[in-house]
Amino acid sequence: MTARRPMLLLALLLAASTLPLAGMAAGQGEANATNPPPAASARVQHEDDENARAEGERRFHANCGRCHQSPHKLPPRMMATIVRHMRVRATITDEDMRLILRYMTQ
């Protein structure tokens, strides 16, 4: 009985450790089943990026253009600070801030 307890514990731990892996594998399997092949997937990704870029550009002109001419792009880490400054100064929304930052750092 006492020799069986560590084995039971071991089996439980193994099961617990494999659950997330199994979940991931299942998810991967589903993804593989539903996702398009690599070339199509890259195209979808490219379209998503383009849509995000277009939306970011639209919000950039709508928000930043309220006060000043469009500034040129700055290095990403500087841009992150300036967009946060604008979040406070121009009371732009959280979503606008994220999309504008993404657009300005692409």
Next chain:
Amino acid sequence: MLPLSPNSRRSKRRFFAALLALFLAPVVHAQSQGQDSEAISPVPVFTMGTGFITTFEGGTPHLGPLVAPLILVPVGQKWLFETRGTIEADLAPPPGSDDFKGSAEKSVDYVQLDYIANRYLTVTAGRYLIPFGIYNERLYPIWIRNLQTDPLILPIGGSEYGAGTGAMVRGGFDLAPRVELNYAAYFSAHSSVSHMESDRSAGGRAGIFLPGPRIELGGSFQHLLQEDRTNSFGFHFEWQPPPVPLDIRAEYARSHDGSGYWIESAYRLSQSPVWQSALRHVQVVARMQQFYAGAGESDEMADVDTNQFEFGLNYYFRDDMRFVSSYGRQFSPDGNENIWTLGLTYRLALPLWPGGGK
């Protein structure tokens, strides 16, 4: 249970460590997959608006060099420290003299600490620009303003100093799809600290922004909590019609000391069918304003009814450097006069942290 030997105890520990690593690996992997790939670590930034504006008021030249340094220090993901100062001079020849004389004025526009509490609320403490209308907070910097002269109603609602000392809550969020609300509410204490003066007041501003047609409409209110305890209120309007590079802005403000409005349109000739490469850098501006003197006596505002119109022509060498010029005429019972401005404005931005420029 039989006692385990040291060797078997060690190997058992190794086995459980390996098991733990096996157990945690997917979790760590999943977390790393879930991290925001766009997370960019912000760095402290030094930025500055500067310019040299020559103004001719009624034939008298005024030389106006101006430097307005701004330091931004982000802390973590939710904090921002920001401070801006202005050093400017007004050099003009005294009557009967050809020598330019004057003095430099220094002021601390704001020194504030912002805490972005959530998507709806940012808390600001320190010295801040008073959120009344749009000009004082958004359009005032020399590199932003389309015309270099101040609107006649600018002192209304900004109390005497344009800044308050205390606390403010503000934010902007989606009210409905394609409708955004922005707001600010503040309380300011009296301050007599040199270059950082402020009045005791409370007030706020709220606006609705429609990002589709790019229209903003809003209103502001201020109650002075000292002296004659007067109220001021105002409205603002902005429109940038998306198909054309046109900006239309207007403000109305009313107080015990006076009331008035200004309306400004600025058109960038970037869609010009002729000489496009040269004209796309050109911006033409027009502004009309009327001021009606009130019952109070403010040193900051005209004490007689005044009308003024101005036309401006700006040339953008780059988005951060431009040549500015304007002609205006002011009509008042004290006498009519021409106002000319001519100058250069420039804005720079530098990282204050190693690696910030990458």
